[in-house]
Amino acid sequence: MTDKNDELASHQDEARRELHGQVALITGGTSGIGLEAARLFIREGATVIISGRSAERGAKALAHLPDGPGSVRFIAADLADLDSVRVLAEQAGPVDILVNNASAFPVASTVEQSITGFQQMFDTNVRGTYFLTASLAPAMLGQGRGSIINVSTMAASMGVPGASGYSATKAALNSFTRTWAAEFSPSGVRVNSIAPGPTITEGVLVEWGDGVAELGKNLPLGRTAQPVEIAEVILFLASPRSSYVTGATLAVDGGATAI
Template sequence: MTQQFAGKSALVTGGGSGIGRASALALAAEGALVTVAGRTAETLKETVRLVEAAGGSARYVVADMTDESQVKEAVQAAVADLGHLDLALNNAGYDGEYQLTTDYSTAMLDHMIALNVRGVFLSMKYELRHMVAQGSGAIVNMSSGAALVGVPGFSGYTATKAAEVAMTKSSALEAAPHGIRINAVCPGLVDTPMIATLDADQRKALSDAHPLGRIARPEEIADAVVWLASDKSSFVTGIALPVDGGYSVP
C-alpha cells in the first residue's frame, strides 16, 4: 500500500512525549521523514528510536521554541535532507497549574504566552517562509478544547490556546493563495504527561465532563493531525477541529 506522505518531510515540535510523540509515529508510519524538536534530548531520542523501530525515519533537534533563532534552526533542520518542508505540527505547549485568576502566577502566565503564543507564531513564521517559496504545505497547530469553552482555574491557558486558534485563522487566510493549508486541533483531556500535575479530583471532574465518558488516547489526536496534514482534507483550512469526546458541545 502506498504511504500517503512518502517523500515528504515533517516537523513536529514538542515531539518528545504525548501527542507530539504519537503524531510523529503516525506521520512516519505514512512515510514522512519526521524531525522532532523540543528541549529535552533524551525524550526526543526515544521518539526517534520508536519511529525507527516501527520502520519509519526520524531525527531530532534540541530547540527551545520560545527562542527565535532556535526555532529558525529547527525549521532549517527539517528542510535539510529533502530540501523542502511539507508538513508541520506545532505542538510544543505548556498548560500550567490550576489557579484561580485572582491568584494566577504572572510568571506562569508569561511562560504560557512565550511558548503557546510566541512559540507557535515563530514556528509558523519560519515554516511558512519555506512553504510559500515552494507553493505547498500543511500546518497543524495544537490548540485545545479549552480554547472553545471556559475552564475555571485555567484562564491564562484558555487565553493562550484561543490565541492559537485566532493565529491559525488569520495565517490560513494569508497562506491559502500559496496553496498552503493551516488548521488547529482542539483536544479535550488527553492521557499524556501534561495532565500529571492535576490531582485525582481535578482529573475525575474533567474526565466526567466528556460525554463519551473517558479521556482521549494520544493516538486519537494524532489521527486528526494526520487527516488535517493529508490530501484527504484538501479543502479544509482555517478550522479549529474539536477532538474532545463532546466536551465543547453546548
C-alpha cells in the same frame, strides 16, 4: 524474478503511503500527542523531525519510535527562546508539514497565576509558535503546498477553571489559524487547528492529576482521550484526505463543546 517482483511491490506500497516523500516537523514531539503523531507519520512514510527542550527525552522518544517506513530525527529546541526557534527552523530546513504542538501549561487560578508561568505560556505557545511558522512558511508558499496544524484545546472556547492563561494562548492559536489560512491558502498551504478535550498524557497528569479524569467523566463520551486518538486527527489534517479543509478548528473533545 521473484525478488524483482517483491522489490516492485515494496516500492508501490511505499508510494501509496499518505505522507510518502513529505517532511514533517512536530514540536513537542517527544511525548504525548506529539509522539503519537510522529509514530503515525512515520508509518505513513514521512521524514519526521521531532523537537523538544530535553535531549534526554528526545533520545528516549527516538528509541521508542519505529524504524520505518519513514524516518525520524530529533532537534533540541525551546520555543520560549527566540534564538532557539531560529536555530530550529534553520536545522529543520524546508518542511511540507508543520505541527505546532509544543505547549506550556502551568495550571493556576487567575488570582494565583504567577507572572513567570504566565510569561512562559505566552512565550512558548504564542510567540514561539508564531515566529517558527513565520520562518518555515515561505518555503511552503514557494513550493505551492503544505499543511500547518496548530494544536489548541477545548478550553480556548469554553471556561475551564485553572486554565485562564493557557486557554487565552490557545485562543490566540485559533486566531492565527484563521488569519494564516487567509494569507497562505491562496498559495496552496492549508492551515487548521485541532481542539482536543482532556487527554491522558504525562504532562497533563503532572499538572492536573486526577482532575483530568473528572473532566472526562462529564463529557458526552464519558471518558478522557488517549493521545493516539488526537494524533489520528492530526494525521487527517496533514494528509491529502483533508485537501479541502483550511481555516478550520476541529473539536476532538468527546463532545465537550457540543453541550
